[in-house]
Amino acid sequence: MKSLSRALPLLLCLLANGVAAADALEVTVRRSFPGASDEERRTRLDQDEVQALCSKHRNRPPADVAARIVESQLQTIRYPEDGKLLGDWRAGEKLASIGTGGHIGRIQPDPADRKKGGNCYACHTLAKKEVAAGNLGPSLTGIGTVRGNGPEAVRYTYQKIFNAQAFFPCSSMPRFGHSGWLTPQEIADAVAFLLDPESPVNKD
Template identity: 45%
Template sequence: MTIKYRVVTAFAAAAVVIAAGCASTPAPVDYDQLALSMIKSSFRDQGQAKLDRLDQDAVQKACSGPTPPAPEVARKLEAEALAGVKPPAAGRYLGDWKEGEKLAQNGRGMTWSDPAGSANGGNCYNCHQMAKAEISYGTLGPSLYHYGKLRGVKDPADPVSAPIVQYTWGKLYNAKAYNACSGMPRFGHEKLLSEKQMQDVMALLLDPKSPVNQ
């Protein structure tokens, strides 16, 4: 065998090895889909807690990535959320602040062991300071102490107070209407609280007699 033949043979063998290596390169991995599959395989339906809780809507998908959505995307999502906010029946925004305080203290609800349809709590103190008498509260959200007082709400029925009353209702109903990637629960949109419960929490925030505003 001549040297020239051995060189050509070596190059041919190398080409075969390279081609084989290229043919066996694994396909790109869709890590998002892989993560979703792993999450779904780790849970099961039990009681009222169903696997559909793992399904994301458009705003959740946009805000779950490594980077926040582009400003124009965020504005579109916020506008869609705001359009879905439903005002209370007969325009009655405020209920009983005493019941609202109970809801703010109550973090119970929506677990697999809760009967379907049972009332949920608002769990407001988990993220916010509210009434001064309660010293146990979270700081994930801003302080809401003096919420109505600081905003000049002396009589929630006064037309002058209408913008802040309506804004507060919208924020409770679907906080993503004002901040697409807000971490606040969408109490009305997701039906976490009933209309009456939301009215009671509104009273806690805005009624001048509420401990929030003392």
């Protein structure tokens, strides 16, 4: 009992420090974007429910939370009006390599109409000719050759790009469609870039 009463203040102190550290991080992130508008703060700096859950569980949610995330994120997926999930691979190719747009804050904000791309090469190898590629995500070179472009492969790839967390809770891949970063048509173009046999992703 005696040792517990000695340990308790220390435990409380550690707990309070943990909470304070999380708050301090939140404050630092907000202070880093002093010029952000209220709308930018709401959409870019405030965590939504899934992000808050992933932070809370340090991106390793327990099974019940993970299942809840997958279910809720599947519900967010929207499709192009014409129903075509396989778009134009050439448009997708451009989109995949555009890494600009969407900077907020005071230092170098982007104009709202600056083209926003997928920046896929930041995390994935895709067409072999592009050598500047990151490896946070798996290589997608030849993905169309391996998986084909049948309805199931197309649908999965579309859904995955629209909302990566519909399959992998707390994935570090951005939820491109869910966040409104890419339109459904642009996502269909990215699907074609990955799966079309004519795309450089599937050529030597």
